[in-house]
Amino acid sequence: MKENHIVNLLERRSLGSLSVAELEMVKAHTAACPECLLAYQAAQASLLLLQERASVIVEPPPFFQTKVLAAIREQKLSSKRLRFSRVWQTARPLVASMGALVVLLLALTFFNNSEPPTEPSNVASVNDSAPEWVIVDSDDAGDEMTYSQALTVLYDPTMEAGDADGK
Amino acid sequence: MTDPLEQASDLELAKLAQETDETAFAEIVRRYSPRVFQIASRFFRDRTQVEDASQEIFLRAYTHLADYEGRGSLEGWLTRIATTTCLNLLRNSQRRPESDLAEMPEAEAEWLDHHLAGVSAERHRAAEKSREAADLADRVLGTLSPDDRLVLMLVDADEMSIKDVAGATGWSESKVKVQAFRARRRMREAVEKLLTVRTRNPSK
Numbered sequence: 001m002k003e004n005h006i007v008n009l010l011e012r013r014s015l016g017s018l019s020v021a022e023l024e025m026v027k028a029h030t031a032a033c034p035e036c037l038l039a040y041q042a043a044q045a046s047l048l049l050l051q052e053r054a055s056v057i058v059e060p061p062p063f064f065q066t067k068v069l070a071a072i073r074e075q076k077l078s079s080k081r082l083r084f085s086r087v088w089q090t091a092r093p094l095v096a097s098m099g100a101l102v103v104l105l106l107a108l109t110f111f112n113n114s115e116p117p118t119e120p121s122n123v124a125s126v127n128d129s130a131p132e133w134v135i136v137d138s139d140d141a142g143d144e145m146t147y148s149q150a151l152t153v154l155y156d157p158t159m160e161a162g163d164a165d166g167k
Numbered sequence: 168m169t170d171p172l173e174q175a176s177d178l179e180l181a182k183l184a185q186e187t188d189e190t191a192f193a194e195i196v197r198r199y200s201p202r203v204f205q206i207a208s209r210f211f212r213d214r215t216q217v218e219d220a221s222q223e224i225f226l227r228a229y230t231h232l233a234d235y236e237g238r239g240s241l242e243g244w245l246t247r248i249a250t251t252t253c254l255n256l257l258r259n260s261q262r263r264p265e266s267d268l269a270e271m272p273e274a275e276a277e278w279l280d281h282h283l284a285g286v287s288a289e290r291h292r293a294a295e296k297s298r299e300a301a302d303l304a305d306r307v308l309g310t311l312s313p314d315d316r317l318v319l320m321l322v323d324a325d326e327m328s329i330k331d332v333a334g335a336t337g338w339s340e341s342k343v344k345v346q347a348f349r350a351r352r353r354m355r356e357a358v359e360k361l362l363t364v365r366t367r368n369p370s371k
Binding site: 010011012014015016017038039041042043044045046047048049050051052053054055056057058059060061064065067068069071072075 | 201208214319354356
């Protein structure tokens with residue numbers, strides 16, 4: 001009897017696909033085998049439950065097409081945004097380094113312009129140290145004047161006045 | 168005056184939609200939304216879930232439209248996308264714990280009692296009993312894996328051939344057979360437990 005248990009048949013095939021002869025055989029066996037009877041009842045209940053579940057169908061709502069098209073447009077937009085953000089992610093280090101370079105160049109230019117222009121060393125030392133230069137009067141080559149004497153002659157107002165009077 | 172798109176073949180519509188013609192894709196949605204909703208209804212019961220799944224199916228179809236070369240039917244192609252999309256959504260969703268089965272509502276318990284009492288299938292299918300049966304089916308199916316659920320719904324409930332199920336899921340035919348075999352056993356065992364509980368404690 002044991003080798004004729006119908007459990008294997010119930011698992012191998014859907015109950016709905018069994019032929020009349022197979023069903024008769026199942027019924028004959030379950031009449032004498034309580035173990036298989038429970039399995040058969042469970043298989044019957046399973047099939048009924050599945051069929052009932054399959055009969056539940058949700059109908060598409062009236063504006064479903066519009067919703068799908070709106071979702072497609074939204075998806076397109078978000079994929080564009082995603083593409084831009086990917087490009088930005090890739091280009092960000094390059095853009096940042098370029099920006100840093102521009103800032104550096106601007107800073108260099110600014111600081112360079114704000115420094116006082118460097119003068120030749122001989123001009124800068126006019127008032128600081130005694131010049132070594134000698135102004136030579138072309139009329140009298142033997143009468144030499146130092147640089148400070150020449151400045152005194154040039155800028156001393158009393159001497160200017162005296163000169164003016166003399167003229 | 169009829170819309171020329173309504174007269175267009177599936178292949179023509181698919182080609183137009185591939186050229187980013189939205190109205191052509193809208194026509195595809197109009198034609199196949201009942202079929203897609205039917206498939207999604209096998210996996211989900213809640214209206215919002217079914218609608219969300221169907222929208223996701225059409226979005227995937229639109230994204231992969233270039234893959235459709237017109238070799239098979241557009242319906243078959245969409246059925247495959249629908250089946251795999253729903254299966255993935257179901258896999259990602261939370262499974263119901265098995266202990267839920269023990270706490271059965273009265274209406275569902277009554278349905279089982281009627282079954283045990285040998286009430287005819289016609290009476291089982293009476294409108295007022297259908298809902299309880301569908302609820303109970305969901306509870307039992309909720310304890311199974313998404314793959315088991317899929318194969319039971321397609322092979323046993325919809326009576327689809329093994330070949331068609333293999334086509335819809337992308338599985339091999341032998342995998343479908345083995346999966347169906349195991350799924351039937353698991354479902355039968357789950358229902359057996361419920362029946363045993365009802366036989367021992369019919370008043371509960």
